[in-house]
């Protein structure tokens with residue numbers, strides 16, 4: 423297992439993912455509910471940036487390596503398959519929202535109202551991917 427300073431990389435990835443989750447909840451509760459959209463947007467961009475590191479440079483390469491093993495026994499590795507699929511969906515929805523906001527440029531009350539259900543769906547699916555990632559980590563690292 424690859425490590426940094428003797429600590430296996432999954433521990434760093436887990437720490438970053440927990441931090442991302444806290445930032446997401448913070449951005450949601452304090453940013454969106456109190457209509458502090460600057461805070462909300464900062465939270466979103468930080469999450470996007472950190473996820474490029476954790477998912478792009480670590481999870482996707484590991485998932486590709488493990489793909490044939492997981493598919494050879496889907497009943498045993500169901501949580502890995504579901505985690506990867508749900509993770510892709512959550513990131514896809516998040517990316518779609520970011521693109522919509524970039525195209526629209528300004529967050530009007532109408533745009534906020536129309537995109538809110540998608541934001542809630544994204545954060546819900548994201549939480550599910552996070553929970554399955556935690557489950558996966560504990561199965562692998564907690565004796």
Ligand code: HEM
Nearest residue numbers: 432435436439481484485506509510512551552555556559
């Ligand atoms: C919202 C999106 C996602 C969240 C919140 C998330 C969260 C997590 C967490 C908390 C872990 C445990 C830490 C670890 O073991 O390294 C993990 C592991 C993992 N995730 Fe994700 N993940 C997401 C998306 C994805 C995607 C899109 C893929 C690949 C298609 C993926 C593949 C993996 C793999 C292969 C592992 C195990 C890595 C290892 O053995 O170290 N994840 N994920």
